[in-house]
Amino acid sequence: MTLNPADDAFAETLAAQLPEGTLRRAEPRHLEEPRGRWTGVSEWVALPRDTDEVATILRACNAARVGVVPLGGGTGLVGGQVAPEGTPAPLLLSLERMSAVRSVHPEENVLIAEAGAVLADVQAAAREVDRLFALSLASEGTARIGGLLATNAGGVNVLRYGNARDQVLGIEAVLPDGSVLRGLKRLRKDNTGYDLRNLLIGAEGTLGVITAASLRLAAVPAAQGTALMVVESPEAALALLAMARSQIGEGISAFELMSRTGFDFLAETLPEVRQPWDEPPEWCVLIELGLARGLDPAEALETLFAEALEAGLVRDGMVAQSDTQRGEFWAMRERMPEANRLVGAISSHDISLPLGAVAAFIERGAPRLAEIGEFRINAFGHLGDGNLHYNVFPPRGGRREDHVSQREAIKRTVHDLVHEMEGSVSAEHGVGRLKVEDLERYGDPARLAAMRAIKAALDPAGIMNPGAVLRREAG
């Protein structure tokens, strides 16, 4: 079934059904994605101000068989937000004008936000009532709730609070036929039928458009503590995590791995990011605790460090002595993706592994890649979740342009090893357009068949984010 383009004629018809100014010419910012792999071909963007307008738009697109690409903050890393050359230009549907926090219910630990609300604003609205909205990631100043849910975003607090989907009690969404799923309940328990909420969360806009969500808030931990600990190896880091868990239980909010390569990249490209050592360590973890009343995080971190030192797991460590120092520790982790972009990766991978396999993966990955050529590897990320950002760079002095021909082989090598070790080739970024082939290669055939059946059932015309997640069948 071929889609039709969102051309001027379609735009004119649609504009007549919407308030003035809702339909506009797409601007360059609507057609870009952070990695610069693709440029969108869309000519028109719709900027609805409420759910009914979203419904009107989808109904019109469905009737005219015009594709729709939902747009949040545009920070996605797998091209879910752009429809490149080769697709009949779809309509862009930006949620940016639906950015309200509709209501806050501190006594219920619930907040209801529209899809266009920026994550940092939602965090701030929770803080205002002395609550925590636990989703936190580097792009939180730009990323919007709708996109974060559509991609089931991860981030630094997953270890303790779960992924984006774990923060959601209910959603409002518009389905491809323009019908509105009204599921903004503020309930902790509701077993009345199929879990459409979780089906739409993580579907990357291919089954419908999330327009608002009822979100779970948490108590703000009474006291926070942050430390850097220099570990002997990734294996030692994992043993340190197990030790921390048995000592501190659920109080560990973040457990992030960083390595020498990453620190060198920071020093090269972002010298203003302060590093607390003369010689960067080979491996280091950033640990953050949020503890209940009556417990002292600094003391807990020092007890952990002492026991880990005795066990030979760590060789150095420092506990942040101020908010400034905490900020400096986190800046190293949070600006790592920027440093990576400045150095220029040949191939970037967002992988997860069973915790017990992470160290072995790091050990086995380097020699396999060395068979292809000489590279620098920056493996870092959410170790507590078994989630590594495993990025491969040219050797010192090399340029990524000279390694383009090796990209496919690198990616294949990394992903094959992940698959062998029962991991995932997309831990938190999603499939988008970048990993459609990977999904076909590594995905369970029964699962893919079921996904296709569901897509056909809910979006028979195939208008929703065409080409993302599932390949469009030749029409």
Add this chain to the structure above:
Amino acid sequence: MTLNPADDAFAETLAAQLPEGTLRRAEPRHLEEPRGRWTGVSEWVALPRDTDEVATILRACNAARVGVVPLGGGTGLVGGQVAPEGTPAPLLLSLERMSAVRSVHPEENVLIAEAGAVLADVQAAAREVDRLFALSLASEGTARIGGLLATNAGGVNVLRYGNARDQVLGIEAVLPDGSVLRGLKRLRKDNTGYDLRNLLIGAEGTLGVITAASLRLAAVPAAQGTALMVVESPEAALALLAMARSQIGEGISAFELMSRTGFDFLAETLPEVRQPWDEPPEWCVLIELGLARGLDPAEALETLFAEALEAGLVRDGMVAQSDTQRGEFWAMRERMPEANRLVGAISSHDISLPLGAVAAFIERGAPRLAEIGEFRINAFGHLGDGNLHYNVFPPRGGRREDHVSQREAIKRTVHDLVHEMEGSVSAEHGVGRLKVEDLERYGDPARLAAMRAIKAALDPAGIMNPGAVLRREAG
């Protein structure tokens, strides 16, 4: 599309494809459900020993258009496990011989269990490696993992650890066409496509059969504390919960409401359940804490009580001084359903409400029911989750049989009020066969349409648990 019965001819054909003894005549225990509302009409039960046998069975049923009702421990309260008169007798598929704990990964906090594993056995397997499997409910000695996941069971630890679905990292399942979804990954993060795991969890066996699950374990809290606190009202109980949360944060494992009516029922029907007072209180909460190393639960409970007393929320309280006493406190809560059954409810309701609406619901419910007749109401349950078991009984000395004609009106009144107050008419028990009409009445039409589309896409012949959750369309 009419289904065919699993008659002797079908059984003979299917038996030939399976090891001897896999297909048997159904026994009475396979045809009952705890509330005695329905009796199953099935004549044959299949008892597969592995996933391939389950696949063989579903493939054969799908080809012959024979219905299949999956059976776990049979403890479900909404008739999801029986196909009564009016259905062409379906094949029962009991998972009881697939009860292995396939593997335990303490270093990853993961356990892989087959669908037939009894919950108490899974809890024990976790305890053996010093971990906690957090799902806990009254029927844990009988209920099996497959049924617990199919119904997204709740229980007493949801407040802290979430529902059944929150305990699951991955599932293995057989789809209606006999294909096997192999999703037993031990990953915390995996964003590769639609969330079929959560779609099958809570689908009550209408989309496929879960055969095994990879389950999340938690750290065993370092110290546990349990208290009963006599509160002035449900509203005071909720204020106490808010106070407890701000003092103790995530350390609250359970927060259960009980009332005078319930204590009277226990005294009448189960006098061996010890009650720690002469005169039962009007309202009382059972609080359980599980705290990290360095914190003293008894101290935390006493601090909470002191502050709550000063705020006028509580009037009496006692902290369990021994495991025996803890057991006594819990026995009152856990044997409440048994006492209810012995008294004989006219109508039982498993409802949830936004936390902020629970107290108002209790206040408004009684006068509305009084318009129908004179009743006793036992409202109790998982207050921390906004989940009440709201059961309506004849007046003292009355018999449920004499009130049968009022049952529909009672149910309608309760459910209408729940719906008005944005709650759910099935918080944790599911829809089964009991609440199909409620789902049609109160469910969001867009959601129901999407559910039907998904059912038709994944189970086009409609063989899976026919008549549960969604009404079978006349064929």
